[in-house]
Amino acid sequence: MASKSNEALPTQQFVEVSGTKNGVLILKNGSLRQILAVSGLNFDLKSEDEQEAITYAYQSFLNTLDFSIQIFIHSRKINVEGYIDSLAKLVGQETNPLLKTQISEYREFIRSFTTDNAIMSKSYFVVVPFDVVNLPVKGGKSGFLGIFGKTKPRVEGKETAQEATLTKNISQLSQRTESVVAGLNQIGLRAVAINDDEATELFYNLYNPDAIEKKGMELGGAGSK
Structure with a gap:
């Protein structure tokens, strides 16, 4: 020991x-x-x-x-959680169905991309x-x-x-x-x-x-x- x-x-x-x-x-x-x-x-x-x-x-x-x-x-790695959270709020506030879908898809793309790739600053x-x-x-x-x-x-x-x-x-x-x-x-x-x-x-x-x-x-x- x-x-x-x-x-x-x-x-x-x-x-x-x-x-x-x-x-x-x-x-x-x-x-x-x-x-x-x-x-x-x-x-x-x-x-x-x-x-x-x-x-x-x-x-x-x-x-x-x-x-x-x-x-x-x-x-260093950039923390994008705040940005992703802001996109989630936009999805909830958007009344146009098409824009709502586009923002949601973009948010998921950013989340997936930053999970697989480190964004450096x-x-x-x-x-x-x-x-x-x-x-x-x-x-x-x-x-x-x-x-x-x-x-x-x-x-x-x-x-x-x-x-x-x-x-x-x-x-x-x-x-x-x-x-x-x-x-x-x-x-x-x-x-x-x-x-x-x-x-x-x-x-x-x-x-x-x-x-x-x-x-x-x-x-x-x-x-x-």
Whole structure:
């Protein structure tokens, strides 16, 4: 019989996030991360002049940074249950027998097709960092999704030195984030900081790659081009 030490460790032990505050990820070592959901663009459909302009703008953006950033693409299965449910409501509301039949058949086609074929969506993200040394942060709720528990407000009315430092660091991270957003805008990309709930969904999807997204929300609302 395998000992408990050989059992699989809980997923949260491998996640370096301790909590969140207004969409900012607070790591276990006190460092901060801001995740931006970024829109996409089809580079191949651009003219040669447009491609050169985009490339130059991207190079200029990278050259203006005095800190590192992380860029990653996340592919996930799309949850179409909401769309299928909306079609079912249309069937119930439609009075024209012919349209009612067509909508019903279309709904069944979508349900059958998505059952046999995974519909994938790509999301683009940029992570803006702010690293600090040994800034311990109290944990939030227990469990995997509990790592995103929001920091409870203090009732004493006066923040501690630790809280003051955290507030200062978040302010500096915000300045970095604004710089990155402005640089991405120059390239023609829209960037939006994801909130606590969207961060929870993102990490859920990352650690459950075979599962359909937890809620089906559009991360950051950045959209695509």
